[in-house]
Amino acid sequence: MRGFWPVYKRELFAMFVTPLAWVIIVVFLVIQGLHFSLLLGHFARQPDVVADHGPVQAFFGGTIFLYLPLLILCPGLTMRAFAEERRSGTIETLMTAPVSTTGLVLAKWLAAVTTYVAMWAPTVLYMAVIRKTGDLDWNVVGTGYLGVFGVGCSYLALGTLMSAMTRSQLMALVLGMLVTVGLFVIGIGEMVLDDGWARDFCSYVSVWSQMDDFSKGIVDLRRIAFDTTMTALPLFATVRIVDAWRWG
Amino acid sequence: MAMLLGIPRKCLESKLLRRLALPVAWASVAVVIEVSHLTKAYGAFYAVNDVSFQVGKGEVVGFLGPNGAGKSTTLRILAGFLGMTSGKVVIAGHDIAEDSFEARRQLGYMPEAVPLYGEMRVIEYLKFRAELKGVPRRERRARVEQAMAEARVDDLAETLIHKLSKGYKQRVGLADALVARPPILILDEPTAGLDPNQIREVRELIRGLGERHTILLSTHILPEVEATCGRAVVIARGKVVGEGTLEELRSRRRSSRARLLLRPAEGAEIGTLRTWIEKNFSVRSVNVSEQEGLWGCEVQWEKKVEDPGAALEELVRGLVGAGYGVREATPAKATLDEVFAQLTDDTAKLEDGVEGGAG
Numbered sequence: 380m381r382g383f384w385p386v387y388k389r390e391l392f393a394m395f396v397t398p399l400a401w402v403i404i405v406v407f408l409v410i411q412g413l414h415f416s417l418l419l420g421h422f423a424r425q426p427d428v429v430a431d432h433g434p435v436q437a438f439f440g441g442t443i444f445l446y447l448p449l450l451i452l453c454p455g456l457t458m459r460a461f462a463e464e465r466r467s468g469t470i471e472t473l474m475t476a477p478v479s480t481t482g483l484v485l486a487k488w489l490a491a492v493t494t495y496v497a498m499w500a501p502t503v504l505y506m507a508v509i510r511k512t513g514d515l516d517w518n519v520v521g522t523g524y525l526g527v528f529g530v531g532c533s534y535l536a537l538g539t540l541m542s543a544m545t546r547s548q549l550m551a552l553v554l555g556m557l558v559t560v561g562l563f564v565i566g567i568g569e570m571v572l573d574d575g576w577a578r579d580f581c582s583y584v585s586v587w588s589q590m591d592d593f594s595k596g597i598v599d600l601r602r603i604a605f606d607t608t609m610t611a612l613p614l615f616a617t618v619r620i621v622d623a624w625r626w627g
Numbered sequence: 628m629a630m631l632l633g634i635p636r637k638c639l640e641s642k643l644l645r646r647l648a649l650p651v652a653w654a655s656v657a658v659v660i661e662v663s664h665l666t667k668a669y670g671a672f673y674a675v676n677d678v679s680f681q682v683g684k685g686e687v688v689g690f691l692g693p694n695g696a697g698k699s700t701t702l703r704i705l706a707g708f709l710g711m712t713s714g715k716v717v718i719a720g721h722d723i724a725e726d727s728f729e730a731r732r733q734l735g736y737m738p739e740a741v742p743l744y745g746e747m748r749v750i751e752y753l754k755f756r757a758e759l760k761g762v763p764r765r766e767r768r769a770r771v772e773q774a775m776a777e778a779r780v781d782d783l784a785e786t787l788i789h790k791l792s793k794g795y796k797q798r799v800g801l802a803d804a805l806v807a808r809p810p811i812l813i814l815d816e817p818t819a820g821l822d823p824n825q826i827r828e829v830r831e832l833i834r835g836l837g838e839r840h841t842i843l844l845s846t847h848i849l850p851e852v853e854a855t856c857g858r859a860v861v862i863a864r865g866k867v868v869g870e871g872t873l874e875e876l877r878s879r880r881r882s883s884r885a886r887l888l889l890r891p892a893e894g895a896e897i898g899t900l901r902t903w904i905e906k907n908f909s910v911r912s913v914n915v916s917e918q919e920g921l922w923g924c925e926v927q928w929e930k931k932v933e934d935p936g937a938a939l940e941e942l943v944r945g946l947v948g949a950g951y952g953v954r955e956a957t958p959a960k961a962t963l964d965e966v967f968a969q970l971t972d973d974t975a976k977l978e979d980g981v982e983g984g985a986g
Contacts, residue, residue: 381728385758389744396746468742472803475706475738476759477731625710 382478383486390460390490399459403452404498414444415505434509435516439523440590449527449534450563454555456494457538460487461621462551470624484617488539495531499524519596526593529602530586533609534559540613543620562586657684659733659811659841660705665714667700667865674700676865678714684810687837689856690845693971697865698845699739702815705843706736719810732761735804735840739815741796745789749780749799752788753806760807770806778802778832794825801832812836814844818851830854849967863971876966884959885939887924890952897922903949908942921954 394400415438422434439445464470473483506520534555541554566585572578582588589602660682667675675697682688692698703709705716707727716723721730744752753771762770775781778798783791788799797817804812817833818826833855836842846852852859852873859876861869869876891900897915900922904913909932914925932938935958943953 381761382759385755389747389755392751393744393746467745468738468740469744470742471703471708471738472736472742472756473759475708475731475734475736476756477728477761478759479728625708 380479380482380485382476383482386473386478386483386486387490390487391493393459394456394490394494399455400494400497403455403494407448407452407498408501410444410448411502411505414438414442415502415508417444418442419508435506435519435523436594438505439526439594440587441594445527445590446563446586449530450559451556452498453495453531453534453559454538454541454552456491457488457535457542458548458551458555460491460539460542460551461617462542462545462548465546466548474621474625480618480621484539484543484614484621488536488614488617491535491539492532495535496528499527499531516596519594522593522596522598523590525598526590526602529593529606530589533606533613536610536613536617540617540620543617658682659684659719660843661715661717662701662705663715665701665704665716666712667697667704667709668712673865675704675711678862678865678867680860680867680870682841682843684841685837686858687833687842687844687856689852689859690843690862691849691852691859691967692845692847692862694847696847696862696971698847698862699815700865701862702736702813702843702845703738706734706738706813707731708736708738732807733809733811735807735809735812737800737804737812737814737817739819741800743788743796743799743803745787747788748785749775749788749791749802750784752799753802756803757806762807770808774802774806777805777836779828794821794828797821797825797829798832801829805836810841812840812842812844814842816845816847818846818848826851861967861970869966869970884925884927885935885942886955886957886959887926887943887946887953888918888955889922889924889946890954891922892950895951900924900951904942907945909938 418434418437418441422437461470464473506515506517509515537558538551538555541558542548542551544554545551562584563586565581566587568581569578569585569588572581583601583605589605592599592602658681662681663679665675665678666673678697678701690698690702700709704711705718705723707723707730711724716730718730719733721733723730744755747755750771753774754767757767757770757774758764772781775784778801780795780798780802783795788796791799797820801814801817804814814833818829821829830851833842833844837855844851844855856873858872859870860867861876889900897917901913901915904910904924904926908926909929911927911929913927916923926942928935928938939956939958943956946953
């Protein structure tokens, strides 16, 4: 873990000083703002709302508007991580300093996660808006956020891995989107396939059903195990790839 | 290595080994960089091939070689950026394969292209680097300021790095190498791409740093070595082809020359003098020309002449005996350029010969 803290700070610095983080946050909030106001309009026209199918559930994964931005913006947050260091050559000064590869990879990933959390933070206001019009179970809101946090961690870990696989940020973005969209498409299999092991597999991978659970306040350990795996494996692979550069 | 390269190269090896067996003035000094049998292979291509050398504490050593000789690869391995295929590198007592962290802590490394984060200010960058290199928080500010002063970028502390000129970027790179006060500096082509004034400044800086640090710097420009280094390791095609102090390297010229200024003997002609010298002394070539009533005479000794000084003495005695007046006699020292060309060229010829013989 040596070198984690300075690299983490510099990574956040770079993310917010080059306007990348701001651009991504603004795009995300504009989309979520529209998403939320559409939902409010929809529910306002409904005579009554079922308890586990209200605006909070719809917001946390009831519509495609949650997933589409995440599929694209998460790889955007991580595309710089290693690709930019390698393109500009700064990876050489970075790796000749007394830092550990694990520290380096974790710092870059956690900086992206931090930005991701900052990106979601203003949406707490939406919950405050719902709170004004009726009852709001903050525990359910909490599990909703836990769900998007898990999804974010895994997407960002995958993005970090893709960034370590190429020198081009654009390529890292495209590869990252391929992986996240690929996972999403596998998840759709749950809705189209007949019963069987294939459907079970798709359901396990599906980000839709994960968010469906979390948005209703159900914390399923299998989901958490899946997210943890999808975070740890790519990060481990990234550490190995970065180590392997020394032998290239 | 002979096994890897095939038997015919043994002759090459023995020659190289003889060259390495130079009198070593640094034997008594503590060795801080020890490279033994370092090899880096990319498939069948050997970027660095069985390179061994040592750098003693406090030395400023030039790592000299033509482009593509393996200088940067070697330095990158030393700095811990690249792994080696085989061999051993010990930095200040730490094996870089086993104790990479401690080895890296002893080093300040400046890569050839001086990569920097353009979006940071100079002072921000150096603070980041100081923290990364483990400089304690309370010392960080002072160290950064000192490094900026030493590299003379203190008036640019608040400038964004991407706005700096090449020369200033080079200095920021140098300040980065200095910021953790490492005992050893490894500088890869520190003056590449600078204008003559900047080159002079950077060399002065390096000379100043040489008083407190051990420095290994690579270059393909000879005057650089003469201006800054006490010793040089010459590398060509991934192999060490020569090593020693500048004097030792100069003295390793294979053919040497001498210039004489003569007052002609009575009735002598230029042509007869030339043939007389060629007949009576072991010279390869003689060149006599008239210079304002005197004769300038340039001789090149034969290869077998072992002591050019004695040969010159003999020639002067002979000329005086024949009635010439010797006004000047200057043994011409081979320039480092000649030695360099000879050393690097030799390897090429040898390898060509070996390959021809093997085929």
